[in-house]
Amino acid sequence: MEYSRIVLIGFRGTGKTSLAKRLADKLDWPLFSTDRMIAEAVGMPIGDYVSRNGWRNFRKAERKVIAALPVHAHSVVDCGGGVIENESNMLLLRQNSLIVWVEADIETIFRRLSRSGDRPLLNQPDLRRDIEENYRRREPLYEKYSDLRVDASTNDADTLCQMVIETKRN
Numbered sequence: 607m608e609y610s611r612i613v614l615i616g617f618r619g620t621g622k623t624s625l626a627k628r629l630a631d632k633l634d635w636p637l638f639s640t641d642r643m644i645a646e647a648v649g650m651p652i653g654d655y656v657s658r659n660g661w662r663n664f665r666k667a668e669r670k671v672i673a674a675l676p677v678h679a680h681s682v683v684d685c686g687g688g689v690i691e692n693e694s695n696m697l698l699l700r701q702n703s704l705i706v707w708v709e710a711d712i713e714t715i716f717r718r719l720s721r722s723g724d725r726p727l728l729n730q731p732d733l734r735r736d737i738e739e740n741y742r743r744r745e746p747l748y749e750k751y752s753d754l755r756v757d758a759s760t761n762d763a764d765t766l767c768q769m770v771i772e773t774k775r776n
């Protein structure tokens with residue numbers, strides 16, 4: 607089956623964004639980043655928006671952005687890590703899509719997030735606890751909604767890209 611969209615899901619800090627860019631370049635398909643679209647829609651960086659308006663409003667903005675994505679045209683969609691928190695998001699994203707779960711181990715995620723800027727904590731005051739608790743809770747959801755799972759801790763960018771493109775063709 608040929609899909610018109612490739613949708614990347616997975617925990618924050620797993621490398622979804624760089625894989626999405628690479629896929630879009632290779633396929634020459636437009637790239638949509640839900641986080642970037644949300645920041646544009648609300649007129650400020652995600653971190654500022656969440657500290658002013660809270661996660662509930664962020665999730666509402668995320669849902670709106672997802673509902674506005676093109677369904678039938680070719681595209682690569684880079685989703686925020688929490689997209690799986692709302693089933694309605696996944697029902698919309700599933701249409702015509704190969705859904706790829708980009709996975710990495712907790713240590714890799716911790717290392718990457720310790721260095722990164724605009725990523726507000728989810729519900730724990732400590733980064734490691736925030737990752738561990740949410741990772742455990744979300745893992746079955748990423749599993750449930752994905753068609754393909756790729757491990758970004760043990761595969762380089764080219765291999766990941768190839769794995770996705772080959773699956774898309776079959």
Ligand code: S3P
Pocket residue numbers: 616617618619622641652685686687688689725726728
């Ligand atoms: C979130 C992940 C972020 C962003 C927001 C919420 C989450 O996206 O959407 O901070 O709930 O895990 P990335 O996965 O691109 O960091």
